[in-house]
Amino acid sequence: MERVAAPLRIQVIEAIRNAIVAGRFSPGERLLERRLCEMVGVSRTLIREALRQLESEGLIDVVPHRGPVVAKIESSMARDIYMVRSELEGLAAAIFAERATEDDLQALREAYEGLKAISGSSDPVVRVAAKNRFYEKLIEGSGNKALGPSLNFLNSRILLLRATSLKAGGRLDKSIEELGELLEALEARDPERAKKAAQAHVAKAAEISLKFLAEAEAKEA
Structure with a gap:
């Protein structure tokens, strides 16, 4: 063997x-x-x-x-995933704003700078990996031991949806801008503002991914 x-x-x-x-x-x-x-x-x-x-x-x-x-993700399942993701990532952002250490914040800043550094890349693997690093540091910095496993349960489906949303022209630049607003709220230690910024980012990604999925489903019909 x-x-x-x-x-x-x-x-x-x-x-x-x-x-x-x-x-x-x-x-x-x-x-x-x-x-x-x-x-x-x-x-x-x-x-x-x-x-x-x-x-x-x-x-x-x-x-x-x-x-x-x-795996194929139908639009109805995608909506459910984005709903859960919005709640969990909004919670992670709020907790991060309250609990994160300066080292946690610096690690998140570095992940954000890494994301900006690949903004000109057309490689979807590089783009998704940079987004994933930012979220990993956000979850780690929250210090909540249940959030990571909860999001990991959906991780592969989120990975597919993240790759789908980043296909949209100019989406990566807009995504970086949205995460910059989240980072500012976290640096200000403002939990409510951070939660809203995180959820607004997920809502925009959902809008784009659901549009792609609806178009694909229409072609198959």
């Missing part, structure tokens, strides 16, 4: 996840083992382990008689 090195296994998972985020595989598209082996350059054993992990995260679905496919 082939022994799997943990670091390589993680690399394979990340490679497939990044390919999905980058749009190399479309929602509902079959993930053929042979093609994935060629893309990543590893054995089928590693590919199968990676697919099982991504299935457990909700990034792919296994369909009878078709095998693994990229």
Whole structure:
């Protein structure tokens, strides 16, 4: 039996996840083992382990008689996810404003500067990763041990939706502007203003993603 090195296994998972985020595989598209082996350059054993992990995260679905496919998010599910995300991230922002240390705030500033630094990038993987880093620092700085796991439960679906919203022309620049307003509220230690800024950002992302999803569903109808 082939022994799997943990670091390589993680690399394979990340490679497939990044390919999905980058749009190399479309929602509902079959993930053929042979093609994935060629893309990543590893054995089928590693590919199968990676697919099982991504299935457990909700990034792919296994369909009878078709095998693994990229998960599709219907607009109704997307609305529900954005509703929960708005509440959780609004709460995280409010708690961060009250509890975060100066080190937490500096880490968030650095993540924000990193986001601004890639504003000219057209690589969706780079863009989504920079957004994710900002949110990771926001959650960490809140110090609430339940928020991270709660958002992680939705993480793969949020990842797909984040990649969808950032497809819109000029969305990344607008997103950076919105997160700048959030950062200002956090620096001012204003919980209510921070919560409103976080939720306004999620609302705008939801508006754009839902528009893309509605257009895609209309084409399939």
